[in-house]
Amino acid sequence: MAGLEDLYREIILDHYRSPRNRGELPTPPAVRVEGFNPLCGDEIVLYLDVENGSVRDVKISGQGCSISQSSASMMTAAIKGKDIAEVRGLIRSFKSMMTIHEAQLEPDGARDEPAALVDPDSFGELAALQGVVKFPVRIKCATLSWNTLVQALDELETKAMNSDS
């Protein structure tokens, strides 16, 4: 059985106690997207302001557990100032970190997909969330803000396409 120290790493508790980028942004220019975790009723609201293809500002409001709140806080710190392609790449890496471990937990070993997609060094603080995969029910908590971010990026892309045409 996985120990609690795998889940509640000090850096996670730090982001939980002092979350970064809490608050709201004016819409427009920012987009506002809500994310729900039906399991626990958590709701987060993401404000994303993208200018010239990079994240100018991002804020999070709403409520959640320590895992969802710290994941959201770390995510905002990681994507601020990054261009969209980099952000998309980070989302892919983060999600594969959450799923690769799930595959490794399966009794018959790894799946066919290579497990080496993630470079933990590029992850910085986010690597602390790796322990969450040992607590499968909590994976949804960790990925809530990331899924909401995907929604926001998709919405921005749709908007851009519509204004181009």
Added chain:
Amino acid sequence: MATVASPAFDVETIKSDFPLLDRVQAGRKIVFLDSAASSQRPRSVLNAMDDYYQTTHANVHRGVYAIAEEATRRYEEARLLAGRLINAPDPAREIIFTKNVTEAYNLVAYSWGRKNLHDGDVIVLTETEHHANLVPWLMLQEERKITIRYIAMDDDYRLDLSDIEAVVDGAKLVSVTAASNVLGTITDLEPITRAAHRAGALVMADGAQLVPHRRVDVQALDVDLLGYTGHKLMGPTGIGVLWARAEILEEMPPFLGGGEMISDVRLDGFSTTDIPWKFEAGTPPIAEAVGLGAAITYLESIGIDNIAAHEQSLTNYAIRSLQERFDEIEIFGPGADAERRGGVISFRFGDIHPHDVAQVLDEHAVCVRAGHHCAKPLMRRLGVNATTRASLYLYNDEHDIDALVAGLEGVRKMFS
């Protein structure tokens, strides 16, 4: 109200009847405080189901050979036990086995609702309901212009019945929880049934959280329909009970169609068989019925009044212990010593999220529920997304409560 359990009621002996409670997790014995979600079951239930499969299994109401007749007899005996538990006037005809209470509600909304509710009709629910007594009616509302009125919750976590006459006026059905799965509040049904019947409405009560814990007499309560479920009553999953007065069931069209529920089928039509089988299409959960029967027999051997008295004194001990020890706790429900209060204790623990509370408690081998408890409208009314919920049953004792308190000390330490 001080009640003393009978000397025959010994929690240690009762605990030893439940194999799962022997489980050791990280060096500690399991402390199971989630019986409102699903209870554990005693060895006698497991043995009854095992014995049924090993010696008796055959499909019911079909074969003419000995074991098929015996299986039918055991299935129908369970029906009588399920009916006698709630003092149903005619158990052999009025007890319908369903999958769970959720299916019982869907059956009533689909069958009774589609026959009796038309555009402009009114039903009454409460804002404290489980989703099982909300969503089937909301689904019906998507098809038909029915009006749903809601009885509100007051600041003492009880239904506000101050204008009940006006709320039920013109309604065809009033469907309320008999005991809240979040608040622990036991509903005072008497003023509701009186007003509803005067208005010509039927009353359905959700007995999921009451029947396993208190004496329930549908005739004394004067309700018209009631649902309860096996797995919260020490029985297996996959079997629930819908009781309704025979004349109501006779007027209702069938729910699921198939074998068992017909008297004749032609290529251009069918006719249904008698109640209760009219509502039991397909091969029913036979072993589960046998298990439910064994659970009811076990419950009656302990005595429902003894269980109620034990739970009441343990609930008071739990509420006092939590409130004395933790300033940051807020319990959403009637306080210690309150009348009509069951052993479901939902709370907020400072600003620590219920998932985090439950996760750390698990490290102490204490099993509680964290979440919205399938009552999202009630969560909104309480102003929270989720609560932590400890719920008690006959096999819990003061040591379990002390373990909960010790676990919460650990939660406080981790997140302060």
